[in-house]
Amino acid sequence: MTASSERNRHALTLVGLTIALAAAIIVGVAFGAVSLPPGEVLGAVSRSLSGHGSTLADALVVDLRLPRVLLAALVGASLALAGVLYQALFKNPLADPYILGVSSGAGLGATLSLSLLGTSYLARAAGVPLGAFAGALLTMLLVVRLASRRGRLDPTSLLLAGIAISYTLSAVTSFVLVFDRESMTSVVYWMMGGLGNRSWGHVTTLGAMLAAGSMVPLLFHRELDLMLLGDERAGQLGVAVERFKLLALGSASLVVAGAVSVSGLIGFVGLMTPHMVRLVVGPRHRLLLPASALAGAIVLVVADLLARIVLAPVEIPVGIVTALAGGPFFVWLLVRKERSR
């Protein structure tokens, strides 16, 4: 294959995914308790951009549905991006922020900062993401530490440590909530992974965190490829392994913290999406990273749509939808991995 035909194929993949994401967003906005024709969605957006938005339907689209759907897209992209990073850094196809306990750590960090700093605007806007980031990073370090034996990271220990830490931190979160009954209901609902009642402020926060967290992975996509060959080999081929790992884990923690602080614990998107995308585009991160982010966005927009319409007008937390699909997927991966031994 020549370099230029490869580049064309890459461009085609990304353009295709972008179009699919745009379609998913329009459909996601159009459907709900009150359904609108897709054309109406575009109309509402253009009217509001030109400053003429005034009807109730326009307000529904622009103030309620659109931020929610965009947020779903950003959360999906963040989780998928983090999944790609973890899978490359740990050379473990079963790694994902939820299974590694990082999501729970971010959740605990967010909960703690809510109950310590109160629910003022500043606490919600800055404290929650910061607390989530600190929680995610510390949890990651703890899990890696627990799973390492003499500098070696055993893949099974990593998953076990992640799951154990995940449960422990969830219990600690519940424990904190027992003392803080005021925020209990909303936090519990938030922790289940929901996208209801989200505003443009959430979209900006997560957008900024995702943009910051994507810098390292996109600039260092070749290092991620090399990490798949093992730490020592990557070092021999010119990667400053320890420094790079820290940078990449920091980036992953940042996007996970962003996703968790706006939408709670949503599992398995970070596991499933990179897997499916890798099957189609191969393991090279230059394409895998953006393709997974786009696919993760599509997955979560669709999952959120399902969460809203399956039992309408009752809404299911979207985390339940992804877990219902992702749990069996995880088991399937485990079984396949065992069989191939």
Place this chain on the structure above:
Amino acid sequence: MNGRLIPPGDGVPLCFRRVSVGYGDRTVVREASFDVRPGEFVGLVGPNGAGKSTLLRAVTGGAEVKTGDITAGDSVVRLHERERARLIGVVPQSQPSVFAFTARAFVEMGRHAHLGRLESLRPEDHAVVGEVMERTDTARLADERVDELSGGDLQRLTLAQALAQQPRVLLLDEPTSHLDLNHALQVLDLVRSLADGGMAVLGVFHDLGIAARYADRISIVAEGGVLPPRAPAEALDAATISQVFGVRAVVRTDPVTGTVAITPVLRGEDIARAESGMRVGLVCGSGTGASLMRQLVLAGHSVACGALNRGDVDQAVAEALGARLVELPPFGEMDETAVAEVAESFSEVCCIVVCPTPFGRANLPNLHAAVTSGRPLILMGDMGPDRDFAGGEARRLWNEAVSHGAVQARSEADALVELERCRAEKG
């Protein structure tokens, strides 16, 4: 011939200065001091677990340099990873890949240290990748997935990946362990030509013969230390091999390659403890006694071989096994001293086996000494005209022995049975 594989400019030596390396609290190799000069191929050999791979891994940070310094121009521990990767290429023991890179993408990873942050592969990078894949016979695999390739293909791709770095120093950890004979020779010839082109090459080898054939100098790693590299013929003599590997081996010059060839004969540990052993005399030569000698030594007996010419197969085996012998120069005949020494050594044995050796004037004194020693004789085979090149004298001695009660044996197994009987009779 080495086109893009070796960058122009001066070569760089790889120097170990009183280097101790290990992992954590454990020191595996102590005080290693040696150099690999540009244009030189140095082989590291030694028993498993002696620290050969650890020594290699220490160069690129995979094992810890505890004291001393490894330099390739500059101290390697102070080099930035990128600089180091442009200077030193490594072919580690290969491990199966689990991710589905294409073979070409896999080799292209070797270019990483030459590329800027936002740069993709440039035409010259593609040219280097193309050439290394050509030279390692992997170009036809370019679009295959590495997780579906055989161990040998992956090993050659790993070499290609290391050569894509265009290193001045090349480290190899058993680079031919998964290769068939043809590919092994191809890879070693390639590495040899890179060394001849100015690269400094340090390779770990299990196969002593391969190391002796391709390396300029060989260094032995054993018991936590590294012997200074020496020419293969000096580094690998029978005594060293016996001491380091616990294996008795015949070491000779291969007539075809002109390099040291090593034939392991038996493991030191397998030699039965000698309480039950007896002294056995052996009249042999031209390889007729080699196999029996090996079995006798394994059974714990000590062997005296009479006189043998240097260069004779049985002489080499006797030397490897520590059998007693009177050594003659190549094609030399036995003088009076030699005759007396043989007679003396045969007088101390409890039985003498005459192997199916042809006899001529040169070795007839061995047979004479055996027949006149008064020891019980076991004669192997028949003494026909195809064996007697001493004008009937060998046949005369043979008949004399038979008339004095010598036993005849058809095979080595027979001979061993007769030996046991002989011992039983002696009590």
